Amino acid sequence: MLTGLKSLVRKATSLFTSPEEQTYPIIIPRNDHSLSRQNLSPNAVKVLYRLNKAGYDAYLVGGCIRDHLIDIEPKDFDVVTNATPEEVNNLFSNSRLIGRRFRLVHVTFGREIIEVSTFRASASHDEESSKPQESLKGKDSARSSHGIVLRDNVYGKIEEDAERRDFTFNALYYNVKDFSIHDYCGGLADIENKQIRIIGDARQRYQEDPVRMLRAIRFAGKLGFDIEEATAAPIKEMAHLLDHIPPARLFEEVLKLLGSGNGVKTFHLLRQYGLFRYLFPDTEALLQSGWKRDDIDPAAFIMQGLINTDNRIQSGQSTAPYFLYAVLLWPSVTLRHEEFQAQGMPATPALHQAASMVLDNQVAATAIPRRFSTPMREIWDMQFRLPKRYGKRAFMLLQHPRFRAAFDFLLIRELSGTELDGLGAWWEAFQHGDENEQRELIKSIDLRSSNKEGPKKRRPRRRKKSNATQSEISEE
Known part of the structure; x- marks a missing residue:
């Protein structure tokens, strides 16, 4: 798959002489990639089609696309949409709203759960700028005194959603309308180069969520990729921020x-x-x-x-x-x-x-x-x-x-x-x-x-005292 990916990436980026000149998204049409509906969860496809039918945009995002391109069988199929969590919940009778830090919807099909999230903008998004302001449907965000994002339910456009994801290869989107893959942050090239690269400034992104440091390590272990230099550089210095993450969340991370x-x-x-x-x-x-x-x-x-x-x-x-x-x-x-x-x-x-x-x-x-x-x-x-x-x-x-x-x-x-x-x-x-x-x-x-233990020593038998002896003692 990676061999095919090289030609795919070269074809998509052939018009540009350097990464700095590259414009995004890179859109890979159906004929130029191998991901098809046969590789996807049928239940995830059902969720995508129902959201589209209701008039919403909907994409598969992240791990399922990344894993397929690396020849790993996809397991988690996450959907992202411009519908709010409440709108998604109303659309699916087999769903429930979860989360406070990140408001999500779980659509349940037997044992399989399809997680649906709404396009999010950065919590530090400048709400005074007119253009982004139009995309916001929610403004619910909060940070701790250490700068850690406690709540991030500021909704936005797909471009903003891609920018706030953790690593470039997790900002890949699959559009079921035309079966194309959209690469917003250079994830395809990073998969080809077998490297883990954070989106944006590493220090700022780790400050927002220190668990991203653990995720970088997890992907390095799972995929055999190297952590890109700028992504790796602040980790040792900022590791102490994990002390401010709830222990329950870290328990789940350890299992992963x-x-x-x-x-x-x-x-x-x-x-x-x-x-x-x-x-x-x-x-x-x-x-x-x-x-x-x-x-x-x-x-x-x-x-x-x-x-x-x-x-x-x-x-x-x-x-x-x-x-x-x-x-x-x-x-x-x-x-x-x-x-x-x-x-x-x-x-x-x-x-x-x-x-x-x-x-x-x-x-x-x-x-x-x-x-x-x-x-x-x-x-x-x-x-x-x-x-x-x-x-x-x-x-x-x-x-x-x-x-x-x-x-x-x-x-x-x-x-x-x-x-x-x-x-x-x-x-x-x-x-x-x-x-x-x-x-x-x-x-x-x-x-x-x-x-x-050696041969057991026999206890000496205790001799019963005669009646005569007993009477002598009583007389004395």
Whole structure:
């Protein structure tokens, strides 16, 4: 696809000697590109046609066009229109208005949701100028004291909408009326050059929304593109602005960053640009300290966890968000557990206290819903229960709802260098053995345990005192 894209871009820009002379939009007619309705969600096409039929302009925008041109199967189909959110909501009975920061409409088709937004102008748009003033249908915008956009519902024209998007390759629009692609900011050329370039001044755009720094990293990890020099330059200096982003929003960003099949590369980029410490402050501090123990090397463990997660996702399997967070926080739990035990606390209460402390610290950076923090605790707790396989315990542990996740977690520990005396192989055999094989495995553990302990010492039998002795004592 990129080979065809080169000729497409050259043809579209052949009249201009330099990028500065290029005029936009570049319009690529249907015959000159490969994106067709067969590549699109039928439900997204339905939304486009109904908006057009009602007299509104409507386009597909951003990721679905970009991904198709890069030979990645499009998954998210976002629609943009000149209809207001209220007008879109009135047009579709299967829709609902969402969002306060950005007013959007979700049109629902079973499990698929088509997100529809209204063309937006910049929140700093000069409302005194006559021409842009005509395009505004809403004037609802607000910024924090740090310059972060808190609300951006200032509506405008498609040209203004393109200028306020984050990266050039996300300012590509598909017009279903004539099946043409419209490039407003040079996104086609940047895809050809495999680079991520922000639209406008990088410092100003990161100030407006610091999450754009995370998105630059995510696209670099996902697409294998380089971050253009001017786009990359301010990131380390401005990374601290992530402290002013709501933890709930950062939780979702972490799942996109590290839970999409490109976690290893993304993890390295996050640390390289100084962003990881604002997502996982305890974990980054521990990695920086170089702390390790015989039973855990934090850097090796996290890397192995990300490798396993990437492999699962790339092979079409799913992974739970709580598992990813459990991996990233386990080294900190291990350190705190050691500290509490050194203070004289028993192992199990020390583990629970360690888990609570680590989770309390983490939610200040990225919120973790209770439906995720509870299974995280269970996975950690199971690491201390899985070695105890005596008698009926093995069968009970096998029935635990979190057994499979805890077992996978155990394997990551072993693969990262933790010596657990063949525990992973034992549980692998136990899971797949028949009842007799399972009993033999338990018997082998019981035997090994008794051999380690040596022959049991018999308690001396307590002799009952005779009645005569008892009467003598009572007389005295």
